Amino acid sequence: MSESKWKLLEPFRIGTLCLKNRIVMPPMECLLNGADGSVNQAIIDYYEEAARGGVGTIIVQNSYIDEKASRSALVHLGVYSDHLIAGIGDLAETIKSYGVAALLQISHGGRQANPAANPYCPPIRSCIKPDPCGAASLAAPVKSLPAGLANNPFA
Numbered sequence: 001m002s003e004s005k006w007k008l009l010e011p012f013r014i015g016t017l018c019l020k021n022r023i024v025m026p027p028m029e030c031l032l033n034g035a036d037g038s039v040n041q042a043i044i045d046y047y048e049e050a051a052r053g054g055v056g057t058i059i060v061q062n063s064y065i066d067e068k069a070s071r072s073a074l075v076h077l078g079v080y081s082d083h084l085i086a087g088i089g090d091l092a093e094t095i096k097s098y099g100v101a102a103l104l105q106i107s108h109g110g111r112q113a114n115p116a117a118n119p120y121c122p123p124i125r126s127c128i129k130p131d132p133c134g135a136a137s138l139a140a141p142v143k144s145l146p147a148g149l150a151n152n153p154f155a
């Protein structure tokens, strides 16, 4: 095996953080969290299994940041309230106990925020429809505007 392939398994330093190797698990929603976005045992078990597998870094899936309009799915990990801190801390500690760096992706669903999962309409208006499967509907206009933006001169 060439030297460059072995480098993947060598430690790597970013600032004060020493990663045990260069393998990163990207953020991937696993749909295991509690109904309020909280960390539960199922999601801890899922990330523990990944950490045990030997990656150097885990970026925990995207987590919504307010209870108003940032949630993009009904099952979505959340970091919008202090009551979620303990669970997020447990998750981080579980990952780190395997010598794996734990990062958390925070997110606002923006135009892809799910109206069914949010008490308010997403504040971001776009005439481009969300299309996770490709560019097929890029030209299709949105059928209705968020209420507060109905008279928006930029709309």
Ligand SMILES: Cc1cc2nc3c(=O)[nH]c(=O)nc-3n(C[C@H](O)[C@H](O)[C@H](O)COP(=O)(O)O)c2cc1C
Binding pocket: 026, 027, 028, 029, 030, 061, 062, 105
């Ligand atoms: C089930 C699933 C859930 C995902 N969840 C997230 C996510 O929470 N945040 C994100 O940025 N990307 C998410 N992704 C995208 C992955 O991170 C992305 O596929 C990965 O970085 C690989 O990139 P590539 O498809 O360009 O190779 C998800 C992908 C899958 C398959």
